Amino acid sequence: MKKLLLSLVLIGGLLALAYQIRPVRQTVVAIVNTPNYINEAGKTIANRVSMPDGFEHIKVDSNSFQFYIRHQNLKPFGSKVINYDGEPYFYQLGHVGVLDVDVPSNGLQQCADALIRLRSEYLWNTNQKDKIGFEFTSGDYCSWKTYAEGYRPKINGNDVRFLKTAQANHSKANFYNYLNLIYTYSGTMSLNNELETVSSIEDLQIGDMLIVGGFPGHVVMIADIAESDENDRLFLLIQGNTPAQSIHLLKNLENPSISPWYKLAINSEIYVPGFTFANSKFVRFK
Incomplete structure (x- = not known):
């Protein structure tokens, strides 16, 4: 027994x-x-991430902001997201690439500021400097042209006046001084209020941004778009963050089967590493 x-x-x-x-x-x-869309040898956003079956890159002009973003240089695969103080960010599991863009040690270049910088440097590099300008959270517009001529804001509460208090200086070094000013007085709220809303997924372009304005708010940028013959669309996203840190190409932690690609929708909940957009809104730089 x-x-x-x-x-x-x-x-x-x-x-x-x-x-x-x-x-x-x-x-x-x-x-x-699970498909692997990562090419570890890829040195740009376009080369780091491959196309899902049946999808192709949307076509963009080689002189456009869209092309500029798609072909941003990346640091070697496995590079860490680094804070402005030189220390690694505490969370390193949410990205598949780090853009080769420095992070100023002053801590000002946070989430909205990082994307403002990309837009501003594109306009600088393509000799469109007269188009560089952004609103403060107060709604007052501050252009690079005005700053370069020596005008500085005098701020008293919500009252902002620009007075000529410095000599004209159109140098690249002074351009970065201007950006530090923009980082200080602009952010997700000013971008949310200032920029044009994109109201359909079919109209979204590379360089458009998913945004919630606030204190704090957050914003991420579309870094590439893939489209199928059936007009389905997939998106890559990049972000800066708070504290100021490396701009990085995001994983899709909610849908690993297509990561790092995302499916996006208007007025829906969209999760990215470290933040949830409860009711998605998209805007576009002027």
């Missing part, structure tokens, strides 16, 4: 073990079969 009981116990144990191994094996198979 004891031998019979022992045999039954052993058989039961083996069956239980087999039952436990089964889901583990299924999980391993699922992980192995």
Whole structure:
């Protein structure tokens, strides 16, 4: 009888073990079969992430802001997101690439500011300097042209006046002084209020931004768009963050099967690493 009981116990144990191994094996198979869209040797956003089957890059002009963003240089695969003080950000599991853009040590270049910088440097590099300008949270417009001529804001509460208090200086070094001013007095709220709203997924372009204005708010930028023959669209996203840190190309933690691509929708909840957009709104730089 004891031998019979022992045999039954052993058989039961083996069956239980087999039952436990089964889901583990299924999980391993699922992980192995998940598509991998990452090219670790890729040195730009366009080269780092491959196309899902049936999708192609949307076409963009080689002189456009869209092309400029798509072809941003990336640091070597595995590079860490670094804070403005030179220390690694505490969370390193939410990105697949780090843009080769420095982070000023003053701590000002936070989420909205990082994207303002990309837009401003594009306009600078393409000799469109007269188009560089942004509103303060107060609603007052501050252009690079005015700043370069020596005008500085005198701020008293919500009252802002621009007075000529410095010599004209159109240098690149002074351009970055101007950006520090913009970082100080602009942000997600001013961008949310200032910029044109994009109201349909079909109209979204590379360089458009998913935004919630506030204190704090957050904003991320569309870095690439893939489209299928059936007009389905997938998106890559980049972000800066608070504290000021490296601009990075985001994973899709909610849908690993297409990561780092995202499916986006208007007026919906969209999760990105570190933030949830409860009711999505998209805006576009002028």
